[in-house]
Amino acid sequence: MFFFASRFGIFDQQQELIDAYKISMDAYIAKAAELGKTENSRYFSYALLATLIFLYPLNLGFFQIFRKLDLKENIEIGDLFTGYNGTNFFRYISYALFWFVIYGVTINTLILPFVWVCITIFVAPIMFFMNKTIFESISLNFKALKMYFLEIVVCVMVAVIFKYIGFALFFVGALFTFPFWNAMIYSLYKTIFSEKE
Known part of the structure; x- marks a missing residue:
């Protein structure tokens, strides 16, 4: 930047x-x-x-690291770059482009960006762990949002506040609070979703 x-x-x-x-x-x-x-x-x-x-694929690397922590497997530096491996990389950057375009269009309103984040919060882990398409992932995310609306909204609000506290601390704090957002998403994802679907 x-x-x-x-x-x-x-x-x-x-x-x-x-x-x-x-x-x-x-x-x-x-x-x-x-x-x-x-x-x-x-x-x-x-x-x-x-x-x-x-x-954007670095986010998927955090999910890979959190999964390995859960499974008590050894973490390698290459895990952070797992989102760049293979042809799925193009799926992830296509989704990122789609996400940022919609977010950019709605950014001038107060509530729509928050709604967009809630509607798409689990799309990346669903695509990554369950190998679903973008629109299948959004559909599954929307079902989860309907079932666990309050929990998801509260967690998103807490994560956003925590993330931006890092930016408020002269950008340096962002290096430490950035992974919190991904950890919150992963924690909610593994609680709500069964990968056997």
Whole structure:
């Protein structure tokens, strides 16, 4: 993120936004709209999206590590990169692209991104452990959400708060709180789903 922000002049744009904010909120909003239409802002958005999509299979590596911890098997560094193995890699990045596009469209609303996270929270582990397609996984996730709505919503809220506490601690804390989100998903997944389905 910092590399692309530097490459496309986003830090300079941030300074312009700060200066506009000192004038008034209207000036800030006008400047943000103006800067959002620039070519560099667009390139930064594409680069950030591509990076997030490419890094998505690391989440599956965390699930593999948690599974090995449950089975008391030896953990290897290669387990973290298990989502990059074979042709399933393309399934996972396709899902990540699909997920981020929907999330990006709904991000301006308050409730829809939260709903989207709840509807898709188990899709990655279902695809990974049960070898289901994206839409089969969403269907199974939706059934689980209907049956365990309160538990899932509470766990998502706690995990989101905990995850962003890490970002609030000067980004350094995110390195320690990032796996918590995956651990919460894995814990709920193994409690709710039977892989014999």
